Amino acid sequence: MSEDLWHAHVEDYLAALRRGDRFGAMAHVRELQNRGNDVLDIIHHLLAPAQLRVGELWVADAWSVAQEHAATAISEAVLTMLAVERERETRPSKDAPSVVVSCVEQEWHALPALMLTEHLRTDGFAVSYLGANASAQGLVRHIHDTGPSAVLLSCSLAGFLPLARRQIEAVRESGTPVVVGGSAFDPEGHRARVLGATAFARSADGVGDLLRTLPSAVPPAAPLTHPGAEEAYVVFSDRESLADDVERLTLQALAIQTPDTPRVTHAHGWVRVLDDQLPHLVGSVAGALVSDDPTIVTDAVSWAEVVLRHRGAPANTGPTLRTSMREALQGLPVATRLLPAAEPV
Amino acid sequence: MNDRTGCLTPGELHLDLSGALHIERAVDLVLEALVGPVVDWGQLTLVDRHQLVFSSRDLLGHFTSARLPAAALPRSSSLGRTLSTGVTELVLVPDGDDSDSETLASAVPVEEFRSSLTSIRPMDVVTIALSARGATYGALTVAVRGGDGFDPEGIAALEEFSLRVAGALDTTRALAESRHVAAVLSRELSPPALPSLPGVELASYYSVAFEAEALGGDFYDVHGGPADQEPDGHWTAVVGDVCGKGVEAAVLTGKVRQTIRTAALIDRHPGQVLGLANRVLVADEETFVTAICARGHSDETGVHLEIAAAGHPEPLVVRLDGSVEQVAVAGTVLGLLPDAVYAAVRIDLAPGETCLFFTDGVAEAPGHRGRFGDDRMREVLLDTGPCDVRAQVESVAMALSAHLGDRPHDDIAILAVQAGPLQ
Numbered sequence: 037m038s039e040d041l042w043h044a045h046v047e048d049y050l051a052a053l054r055r056g057d058r059f060g061a062m063a064h065v066r067e068l069q070n071r072g073n074d075v076l077d078i079i080h081h082l083l084a085p086a087q088l089r090v091g092e093l094w095v096a097d098a099w100s101v102a103q104e105h106a107a108t109a110i111s112e113a114v115l116t117m118l119a120v121e122r123e124r125e126t127r128p129s130k131d132a133p134s135v136v137v138s139c140v141e142q143e144w145h146a147l148p149a150l151m152l153t154e155h156l157r158t159d160g161f162a163v164s165y166l167g168a169n170a171s172a173q174g175l176v177r178h179i180h181d182t183g184p185s186a187v188l189l190s191c192s193l194a195g196f197l198p199l200a201r202r203q204i205e206a207v208r209e210s211g212t213p214v215v216v217g218g219s220a221f222d223p224e225g226h227r228a229r230v231l232g233a234t235a236f237a238r239s240a241d242g243v244g245d246l247l248r249t250l251p252s253a254v255p256p257a258a259p260l261t262h263p264g265a266e267e268a269y270v271v272f273s274d275r276e277s278l279a280d281d282v283e284r285l286t287l288q289a290l291a292i293q294t295p296d297t298p299r300v301t302h303a304h305g306w307v308r309v310l311d312d313q314l315p316h317l318v319g320s321v322a323g324a325l326v327s328d329d330p331t332i333v334t335d336a337v338s339w340a341e342v343v344l345r346h347r348g349a350p351a352n353t354g355p356t357l358r359t360s361m362r363e364a365l366q367g368l369p370v371a372t373r374l375l376p377a378a379e380p381v
Numbered sequence: 382m383n384d385r386t387g388c389l390t391p392g393e394l395h396l397d398l399s400g401a402l403h404i405e406r407a408v409d410l411v412l413e414a415l416v417g418p419v420v421d422w423g424q425l426t427l428v429d430r431h432q433l434v435f436s437s438r439d440l441l442g443h444f445t446s447a448r449l450p451a452a453a454l455p456r457s458s459s460l461g462r463t464l465s466t467g468v469t470e471l472v473l474v475p476d477g478d479d480s481d482s483e484t485l486a487s488a489v490p491v492e493e494f495r496s497s498l499t500s501i502r503p504m505d506v507v508t509i510a511l512s513a514r515g516a517t518y519g520a521l522t523v524a525v526r527g528g529d530g531f532d533p534e535g536i537a538a539l540e541e542f543s544l545r546v547a548g549a550l551d552t553t554r555a556l557a558e559s560r561h562v563a564a565v566l567s568r569e570l571s572p573p574a575l576p577s578l579p580g581v582e583l584a585s586y587y588s589v590a591f592e593a594e595a596l597g598g599d600f601y602d603v604h605g606g607p608a609d610q611e612p613d614g615h616w617t618a619v620v621g622d623v624c625g626k627g628v629e630a631a632v633l634t635g636k637v638r639q640t641i642r643t644a645a646l647i648d649r650h651p652g653q654v655l656g657l658a659n660r661v662l663v664a665d666e667e668t669f670v671t672a673i674c675a676r677g678h679s680d681e682t683g684v685h686l687e688i689a690a691a692g693h694p695e696p697l698v699v700r701l702d703g704s705v706e707q708v709a710v711a712g713t714v715l716g717l718l719p720d721a722v723y724a725a726v727r728i729d730l731a732p733g734e735t736c737l738f739f740t741d742g743v744a745e746a747p748g749h750r751g752r753f754g755d756d757r758m759r760e761v762l763l764d765t766g767p768c769d770v771r772a773q774v775e776s777v778a779m780a781l782s783a784h785l786g787d788r789p790h791d792d793i794a795i796l797a798v799q800a801g802p803l804q
Contacts, residue, residue: 101764102766109775142787177593180403181564210403211407276748
C-alpha cells in the first residue's frame with residue numbers, strides 16, 4: 037500500500053479514536069488485515085503514526101486528556117487483540133530464546149513496549165510482556181523464575197530515567213543482559229551507555245539481531261561516578277515538594293493569585309496542566325543528572341512551554357519556569373548548572 | 382606442555398553468584414568464569430529428578446545445553462562414577478581420537494558436545510563432583526589441551542573452586558525448588574482472568590502492598606453467566622478485602638473467594654451470597670472481610686445489577702452524561718455477627734455506563750498532598766467521562782500511581798463493569 041493510502045487510513049482510524057469508538061477502530065484494523073496487511077504493517081503504518089498524532093493533538097489542546105487516554109486504551113486493546121489471535125495461530129518454537137519486555141516502574145506508556153513485543157514474536161523470540169508500570173521487584177522475581185536470555189526495558193518519559201537506572205542495576209545483578217529503548221533515550225545511545233545498559237535499541241527494527249549479539253551473562257553495573265549522579269536521586273525523591281516550590285515561585289512571578297487548591301480553582305486552565313506536568317518537569321532534572329545529559333532539561337522546558345502556551349499561559353511562562361526551577365534547586369550545584377540564568381528579555 | 386591448570390591458584394577464580402538466583406543463569410556464570418581464563422572447555426551436569434541436564438561452553442563463548450535420561454549414563458563411565466561416588470575422575474583423550482571415542486564419551490556423554498571438541502587434541506579431562514545436603518547433585522567437567530595430565534596443585538585448585546560452586550549452586554537449587562511451590566500456590570491465589578460475558582465489558586486493576594510477595598488481601602472475582610451454564614444467564618461480580626496483608630491474607634482470600642463461588646451456585650442473590658459467606662466466616666473466629674457483591678444480567682437495554690455490601694466502600698457509577706454517582710449500599714462486615722442480613726439495591730446501566738467497585742486501598746492511598754480520597758477518584762472519573770472501560774480504570778490507576786510515587790500503600794483492587802455498546 038502507498039504512503040498516501042496509509043495516511044488516509046491513519047486519518048480514518050484517528051476519527052474512530054476521537055469518537056472513543058473501539059469497535060470502529062477494530063473494524064478498521066480488520067479491514068486492513070483482510071487486505072493482506074500483517075500485524076507489523078499495521079503497527080508500523082497505522083498504530084504508531086496514529087499514536088504520535090494523538091500526542092500532538094493533546095499538546096495542541098485539540099484533544100482533551102480524557103480523549104487521549106481513551107484513544108491510547110483503544111489502540112492498546114486493538115494491539116492486544118491482534119497479539120492474542122496471532123499467539124493462537126503460531127506458538128514460539130520450543131527452543132526459541134526467551135526475553136522479557138517491561139516498562140520502567142511508574143511508566144504508563146505501554147504501547148511502545150507492546151509494539152516491540154510483537155516485533156520480537158515475529159522474529160522468533162518467546163516474549164514475556166510484563167506491561168506498564170511493572171514493579172522492579174516483580175521484574176526481578178520474573179527473571180529469577182524464568183531465567184530469560186535478556187530483558188528489554190522501555191522508558192518514554194526522561195523523568196523516569198532514575199528509576200530506569202535502578203532497574204538496570206537490578207537486572208544486571210542477576211547476570212542478565214539488559215537492552216533499553218524508548219523516547220526517554222537519545223538516538224545516539226549516550227544516556228543508555230551512562231546508565232549501564234548492555235545495549236541500546238534505537239527502534240524496534242533490528243532488535244532481534246541486536247539480541248543475538250548479546251553476551252549470555254553480564255557483570256553487575258559499575259557505580260555511577262559522574263558529577264550529578266548523587267544529586268539525581270535527591271531531586272527525584274523530592275520532586276513533588278520541589279514541584280510545589282516551582283509552581284509557587286512561577287505563579288508569584290507571573291502575578292497570578294495563588295489559591296490553596298489550584299486544582300479546583302483553575303479547573304480547566306493552564307495552571308491545572310502546569311500542576312500536573314511539574315513533577316515530570318522536575319523529574320527531567322533528575323533524568324538529566326542521572327544520565328549526564330543536560331539537553332533533557334532544555335527539551336522538557338521547551339515542551340512544557342509549548343503545552344502551556346496552547347492553553348493560554350502568559351508569553352513569558354517559559355523563562356519564568358526556568359528561573360523558578362533554578363531558584364527551587366539552589367543548594368544543588370550540578371542541578372542548578374543545568375538551568376543557566378535567563379538572558380534579559 | 383600443559384601449565385595452564387598447573388599454575389592455577391584458587392584466588393584467581395573469582396566468581397560471584399549472589400545475584401544469580403536462576404539456576405541456568407548461575408550455571409552460565411560458572412562456565413564463563415572457567416572457560417577462557419582457566420580451561421579450554423567446560424561442562425556442568427545437574428541431576429534433575431530422573432534426568433541429567435548438561436550445559437557446556439567453548440572458547441568462542443558458545444553455550445549449548447542438552448538433556449539425557451539418568452538411566453542412559455552407565456555407572457561405570459567416568460561421569461557416572463563421579464556422580465555416584467563423589468570422587469574426582471581423570472581422562473586422557475589422545476591425538477587422533479575422534480568424537481565417537483569411548484574414552485571421551487565416558488566423561489562427555491552428549492554426542493553434540495563431543496563433536497564440538499574434536500579440535501582439542503591431545504586433551505586432559507577432569508570431572509569433579511558437586512555435592513551438598515549429603516548428596517552429589519551434579520558434576521563439573523573441564524578440558525584443557527595438553528596430554529601430560531594435571532598436576533596436583535591444579536586439581537586441588539579446581540576442587541576448591543568446585544566446592545564453592547557446589548555451595549552457591551545448591552542455594553540457587555533450593556531456592557528454585559521453593560519458588561516452584563510458591564509459583565503454583567500464587568497462581569491459585571492471584572485474581573483470576575476476567576471472563577467474557579455477553580453485553581458486558583470488564584476491566585480491573587490490582588496492586589499489592591507487599592510487592593516482594595506479589596500477593597495480597599484484596600480480591601475480585603467474576604463468575605457465572607452463559608459460559609458457566611447458568612440457566613438465566615445471571616453472573617456474580619465480587620470485590621473484597623481480607624484483614625491483613627501479604628501471603629497470609631492471600632490464603633484467606635482464596636478461602637473467601639471459594640466460599641462466595643459456592644454460595645453463588647446455590648442462589649446468586651447478592652444478599653443471600655453475602656449472608657451465606659458471613660455464616661461460614663463467623664465460624665472462623667478471626668477472619669473479618671469487607672466485600673461488595675453484585676448479581677448481574679444484560680438485555681437489550683443494558684446491564685442490570687443488584688448490589689449488596691458488607692462494610693465495603695460504596696461503588697461509583699459513571700453515567701452517559703458524564704456525571705458520577707455514588708451507590709448508597711451498606712451492611713455489616715463479614716464474619717462479625719452470625720445473624721447479619723444483607724439488603725440489595727438495584728442499579729441499571731445503559732450501554733456505555735460503568736459501575737466501579739473498589740477496595741479502601743484507593744481512598745487510603747497516601748500522597749504528597751494527603752490521601753487520594755473519594756473526591757480525587759470522582760474527579761478523575763469526571764475528567765475521563767464515559768468512555769472505554771479500560772481507559773476509565775487505567776485513568777484511575779495512573780492517577781493513583783502518580784499520587785503514590787514510591788510510597789508504601791495498602792492492597793488496591795478495582796473492578797469495573799460496563800454495559801456493552803448497542804451493536
